[in-house]
Amino acid sequence: QVQLVESGGGLVQAGGSLTLSCAASGRTGNSNTMGWFRQAPGKERDFVAAITWIGGSTYADSVKGRFTISRDNNKNTVYLQMNSLNPEDTAVYYCASRNYRNIATSRYEYTYWGQGTQVTVSP
Numbered sequence: 001q002v003q004l005v006e007s008g009g010g011l012v013q014a015g016g017s018l019t020l021s022c023a024a025s026g027r028t029g030n031s032n033t034m035g036w037f038r039q040a041p042g043k044e045r046d047f048v049a050a051i052t053w054i055g056g057s058t059y060a061d062s063v064k065g066r067f068t069i070s071r072d073n074n075k076n077t078v079y080l081q082m083n084s085l086n087p088e089d090t091a092v093y094y095c096a097s098r099n100y101r102n103i104a105t106s107r108y109e110y111t112y113w114g115q116g117t118q119v120t121v122s123p
Helices: none
Strands: 002-007 010-013 018-028 032-038 046-049 058-059 068-072 077-084 092-097 115-123
Touching: 002 092, 018 032, 018 092, 018 115, 032 068, 032 077, 046 068, 046 077, 058 068
Parallel strands: 010 115
Antiparallel strands: 002 018, 018 077, 032 046, 032 092, 046 058, 068 077, 092 115
């Protein structure tokens, strides 16, 4: 089992920045892929970004150039730096993990999930 705990959400004005963190514990292994997803009220849970164990990454088109995913394998932690935030970024952000080396963008390919952290961007 893997436990994921997100932190760093909050309220920010449009144009501002936030950094989310996700700490993993339990049987994290050494070849997992980590991802960030988000879910706005009444909408599906959408892919945001993902990163492999060795640092390969991919992003949703809507966040390319604004968000950066990174990880510290020694700390079993993945980060999501979010810049130039706009109200459309408002959502609950979830961290997810899968025990495979290859990257994935579908939520159905992730096994473990955190509880989520709220990000609210005011106009």
